[in-house]
Amino acid sequence: MVDRQNRVGSKFGGGGVSSAQQTERERKDRLRALALETIDLAKDPYLMRNHLGTYECKLCLTLHTNEANYLSHTQGKKHQAGLARRAAMEAKLARQRGDTDVLMPLRTTASGLQRAETKVKIGRPGYEVSKSRDPETNARCLTFELHYPELDDPRSVQPRHRFMSAFEQRVETPPDKNYQYLLVACDPYETVGFKIPNEPIDREEGKFVSNWDVEAKVFTLTLHFLEGQGKKK
Template sequence: MDMQNRPGAKTGSGGMASISDAKIERNERLRRLHIETADVSNDPYIMRNHLGSFECRLCLTLHTNEASYLAHTTGKKHQTNLHRRQLREQKDNANLPQPKIRLPKRQNPKIGRPGYRVIKQKDPETGQKSLLFDIEYPEIEPKVQPRYRIMSAYEQKVEQADDKYQYLLFAAEPYETVAFKVPNMEIDYSDGKYFETWDKDKRKFTLQVFFKDKRINSRKVESAVAAQK
């Protein structure tokens, strides 16, 4: 039988090295290279005790010299503990308050206040008071429609809060927001009392609001009761 050409046969001083042997040899070569080039001065886990030995604060192991400690750092135990610690630190950092994100400042400057007209009205039948606002935006940005909202006296910081009043705010880029001080009364949204329009051609926003007056409602009730009598 020809033993010389048989795979895996060992004849003389030579032979075929297995894949596992080559892998072990490669890992050992990398480990020795790591030990030779590693710098323990920046390692946060190495500590030298009073006996001159080296301790691994992560794994709580004792080593006679630096080479022994470095060999330990390439081992499975140290790498496993290092991975666990990294996962724990990531979890702890995720629970910390995140820094506030600063939004970039707007590049488009305001061009001033829009032109406006306010007309006081009164319903001749009900006696309800109303206000008609015409706000002009000749240089409004394309595809922008003016908006309005109601602000309570306690939201604003310009004047001392007075619960007898509320504020109507109108906004549209690139104009400054304008605010109007109005009575702190409930707005009547019934048909014919409330409306808002945006004239794109004239670039004018119109808003009409009627205020509900409790005194007027109470007089209506008294009149109805008297009529029934």
């Protein structure tokens, strides 16, 4: 409870008057508390934890000291505007290409996220998916290996990935909330999607790893599920 007693301009025994700064701070605290209760960070495609232990927003290219600070950022105007621009851009590209289920890759430039140049697709990459378990925790593990042998200059591109909920995709109807989709894009190859269980993913260091081998033109991504936490409701 916020103590509003003994503030300038307030009467004895009254509730007191909040300043504009105090009101804004309380509003942000309420939003942060609400976000902590309702948002599952394991499903956020824009959250990345770096080697220093801090958090980065891949959408806004901002740095945050902890999860609460990042969640507060996601409720702000900059992040919400970025989400709206991203959704509008993907919808426009889908209409231009005549499809709705393919994620167009984006590239980062000095001016921010820009639409990738339109190129003729050369088909889907070859891929292998293997299942295993962590020898220490016995957690389930999935490894995705995608091959891009026809890339002309593998050093100038970087395969991108993101997670999509069952309610975003338009390939399978009705959507099944028990599953989510891992999308991997690398222009000019077609984007491919993998249907995986909709369960929390362990994003601790060494548990969620991706690697781009420019010599072999192979992209590898390994993820671990968090065991014992059940499916997201």
